[in-house]
Amino acid sequence: MKIRDRIAEYCSSLGISMVGCAHVKRWESPLFEPWIPKQFYPHSIYPEAQTAIVIGLPIHLPSIETAPSIWYREEYKTVNALLDQYSWHLASFLNDLGYPSVSIPRDGYGDIKTLLVQPLAFFSHRHAAVLAGLGTFGRNNMVLTKKWGPRVRFGTVLTGAEMESDPLISSSLCTTCNACIRACPVFALSEDDYPESLTDKAACTNRSADLNKHFLSPCGICIKVCPVGEDRMLYDRTNIRMYEDKANYPGYHRGWDHVRSYGGLLEKPGGP
Structure with a gap:
């Protein structure tokens, strides 16, 4: 069995349904400008790296619809923890097969406050996901996927195993509806x-830092309103106007407001 097939089989056994591979040379052919600097490339961080293996786990739409809330915060933390565990296990699996491999932590910064000083992590899982053929960038600065839209988190394993890259998604998944902007x-x-x-990374980071003080970060609003993703059909949420239309969706809004009213320190429910 080829190593790529063994990886797919192993990821499936862990319940990981999204996995893609990108040869490290892909970083040397920018998809757009400005591109990430060379010191952020996989083989600059881990010289033995030949391939980046990217895995993805979803944030379930109904929880993110309550954002900002303790529900979304806790699921976000759970998914991040699983990504760190699964990517570590995958790297160990490859090491046991004789391929030197290492996992990259999901969040490469100590606290949201550090992003106010240095708004970058040492490695971009989002760029790796795009280069591994898992999605395309949207106007909300997130990676959009066919199955979950932007409601997915990514983790990366850098390995000495040399594999072919998965095909890139040729056209943008973003519908340019501008719902995230509004x-x-x-x-x-x-x-x-x-x-x-x-256009204002500092404003976005400050928003997250403020929510974090109230135990309600991350924000998540631009992610929940994005119409892209098959999960919208699964949950019967294809009409994104529902997030503003309280008159015709009163039950949903009562539920969202209820969740937002507990578990954090904000006095009133937040978010559209």
């Missing part, structure tokens, strides 16, 4: 395509 509570986004769309 919903952003701090007006951090523009109608430009990524990477020009995030």
Whole structure:
């Protein structure tokens, strides 16, 4: 069995349904400008790296619809913890097969406050996911996937095993509906395509830092309103106007407001 097939089989045994591979040479052919600097490339961080293996786990839509809330916060933390565990196990699995491998932590920073000083992590899982053929960037500065839209988190394993890259998604999954731009509570986004769309990174980070003080970070609003993703059909949420239309969706809004009213320190429910 080929190593790529063994990886797919192992990931399936862990319940990981999204996995993609990108040869490290892909970083040397920018998909857009400005591109990430060379010191952020996989083989700059781990010289033995030949392939980046990217795994993805979803955030379930009904929980993120309550954002910002303790429900979304806890699921976000759970998914991040699983990504760290699964990527570590995958790296160990490959090491046992004789391929030197290492996992990259999901969040490469100590606290949201550090992003106010240095708004970058040492490695971008989002760029790795795009280069591994798992999605495309949207105007909300997130990776959009066919199955879950932007409601998915990624983890990465760098391995000495040399594998062919999975095909890139040839056309953008973003519908340019601008729902994320209209919903952003701090007006951090523009109608430009990524990477020009995030016009105020500091405002976005400050929003998350403020929510973190109230135990309600991350924000998540631009992610929940995105219409892309098969999960919207699964949960019967294809009409994104429901997030603003309290008159016709009173039961949903009562539920969302109920969740937002507990578990954090904000006095009133937040978010559109």
